[in-house]
Amino acid sequence: MTDPNYTALLLIVDRSGSMQSIRDAMVESMQGLLSDQGKEPGKLTVDVYSFNDVVTRDFHLRDVADVVVTIEPNGNTALYDAIGRAVTDFGRALSDMPEDERPDTVQVIVVTDGMENSSTDFTRDAIRELVTKQKEKYSWDFVFLGANQNAVMTGEGLGFDRGSSMSFDASVGGIDSLRMASSRYTSDVRRKQKRVFMMEERMAALEAENDELRRRQAQEQAKAADERPEESSGDASENTPPTA
Numbered sequence: 015m016t017d018p019n020y021t022a023l024l025l026i027v028d029r030s031g032s033m034q035s036i037r038d039a040m041v042e043s044m045q046g047l048l049s050d051q052g053k054e055p056g057k058l059t060v061d062v063y064s065f066n067d068v069v070t071r072d073f074h075l076r077d078v079a080d081v082v083v084t085i086e087p088n089g090n091t092a093l094y095d096a097i098g099r100a101v102t103d104f105g106r107a108l109s110d111m112p113e114d115e116r117p118d119t120v121q122v123i124v125v126t127d128g129m130e131n132s133s134t135d136f137t138r139d140a141i142r143e144l145v146t147k148q149k150e151k152y153s154w155d156f157v158f159l160g161a162n163q164n165a166v167m168t169g170e171g172l173g174f175d176r177g178s179s180m181s182f183d184a185s186v187g188g189i190d191s192l193r194m195a196s197s198r199y200t201s202d203v204r205r206k207q208k209r210v211f212m213m214e215e216r217m218a219a220l221e222a223e224n225d226e227l228r229r230r231q232a233q234e235q236a237k238a239a240d241e242r243p244e245e246s247s248g249d250a251s252e253n254t255p256p257t258a
Contacts, residue, residue, distance in 0.1 A: 015114060020057040021204050022075070022108065022117035025083075026100050028126035030066040033087040036127065036161075039186045043193035044083040044125070050197040052078040054204055059117075061104055065096035067132040075107065090132035097124060097172065098136030101144055105152075119204055120154040123196060127161040127184050129168070138171060145173030155203050159192060166238045176239035177210025181231070182219040191218035210239060 027044060051058055060081045062073040066089030073081050101122065108116055130138070148154040158169030158179040169179030178199070182192040195215035202209050216232040 016116045016118040017057070017114065018118045019055075020059075020115075020117040021119040021121060022059050022061070022104075023051065023078075023200070024061045024063070024100060024104050024120070024122045026063045026065070026096050026122070026124045027083065027085065028066075028091065028093075028096075028128065029064045029085045029087055029089075030091040030126075030128060031088050032091075032128050032162075033085055036184050036186075036189060037085050037087055039189040040125070041083050041085055043189045046193045047123075047197050047200070048078050048081055048083070050193075051200060051204075054201055056204060057117075058204075061100070061107075063096060063100040065092055066090055067092045069096045069099045071100070071103065091126065091128045091130060092133045093124075093126055093128075093130040094133035094136040094138060094141050097141050098133075098144060101148060105148070119206075120148075120152070121157070121200055121203055122148075122154060123157045123159065123200070124174075125159045125192075129163055142171065142173040149173070149175075155208070157196065157199065159196065161188070164235065166235045175210070179239070180211045180216055180219060181235060188219050191215065195219060212236075 025044065033040065048060060058078045059075045060073055060078050061071070061075060062081060062083060063069060063071050064085065068089065069092060108120070145156055149156060156174045156178060158165055158172065158174040159182060160168055161182050161184040163181065165181040166176050166179045170176050180195065182188045195211055195218070199209070199211060213232060213236045216235055220231050
């Protein structure tokens with residue numbers, strides 16, 4: 015039986031060149047998310063992968079208090095390779111643990127401000143198959159957070175649940191709202207009380223030119239997220255990750 019008090023968090027963070035204008039805000043947001051989660055009860059370890067056209071593992075199974083997120087933007091966006099490598103490596107590491115030491119809750123959060131443009135090892139179909147397997151067989155929870163795109167549609171194409179995918183505006187306000195929404199979501203998942211991203215959170219993360227446009231964008235995404243009900247992903251106690 016897995017450890018019911020242990021959560022393993024995997025952050026996959028874009029560091030491509032387009033992140034330059036929001037680097038400081040995104041670092042502060044991700045660090046704030048980790049700080050919030052460090053205050054929650056229970057054991058928490060963090061893995062961080064960052065990516066441009068190269069994927070790098072920055073932290074592995076580290077105590078949340080020891081993790082410092084850094085982003086030095088340059089290069090292109092190998093989104094598929096980042097998700098594929100991070101999820102596969104992470105799964106192998108967890109599978110090497112004795113069963114009673116494995117986390118009962120596995121949370122994966124992907125943050126990007128652009129679309130895939132340079133992966134060489136993984137395709138979209140391969141990522142969708144990998145993510146779907148981890149959700150359905152091992153009860154991993156996946157979050158997709160994207161700017162400059164409809165993140166609900168992008169996330170769905172990669173196997174992420176619509177209600178767990180959210181767009182954000184590439185601005186200080188949008189990213190600050192992103193931090194609050196993702197922290198609330200992650201806390202709920204850790205407490206076994208998962209709630210999808212709410213309309214108010216979607217609106218706050220979209221800093222459009224006017225309130226009516228922002229509301230319309232958020233409503234469209236909330237409606238899309240609600241069109242297809244979330245399905246149960248199986249026994250939460252079974253978290254044996256992939257071995258290949």
